[in-house]
Amino acid sequence: MHELGVTKTLLLTAEKECVKRGLSGKIRVKVTIGALTTYKEQAISSYFEALKKGILKDATLKVGVEQGAIQCRSCGMVSLVKDPYMMFCPSCDSPETEIIKGRDVVLNSLEKS
Numbered sequence: 001m002h003e004l005g006v007t008k009t010l011l012l013t014a015e016k017e018c019v020k021r022g023l024s025g026k027i028r029v030k031v032t033i034g035a036l037t038t039y040k041e042q043a044i045s046s047y048f049e050a051l052k053k054g055i056l057k058d059a060t061l062k063v064g065v066e067q068g069a070i071q072c073r074s075c076g077m078v079s080l081v082k083d084p085y086m087m088f089c090p091s092c093d094s095p096e097t098e099i100i101k102g103r104d105v106v107l108n109s110l111e112k113s
């Protein structure tokens with residue numbers, strides 16, 4: 001369950017931000033999971049619920065998914081990834097592509113709810 005580590009990091013980051021901005025109580029934590037990661041939304045939500053404490057004990061997590069995108073090294077075309085096992089450029093069929101979106105778990109925002 002590699003979601004444990006990433007959830008701990010999210011909680012730490014969120015906690016620091018809350019302290020910095022003076023947020024506490026019911027906080028809505030918005031997170032985006034890249035479609036090209038292997039993280040499961042369900043697992044991150046469960047760990048979040050199990051591990052939240054202190055300033056974040058009443059926080060709720062809202063998870064969104066970001067679709068992956070690749071850029072072709074040959075022709076430069078940027079395209080969305082529909083299937084994570086198909087990383088070919090749809091324009092020139094080159095397998096030399098680079099993932100530019102969708103491989104991270106990102107803390108998007110913290111709001112008082």
Ligand SMILES: [Zn+2]
Pocket residue numbers: 072073074075076077089090091092093094
């Ligand atoms: Zn291409």
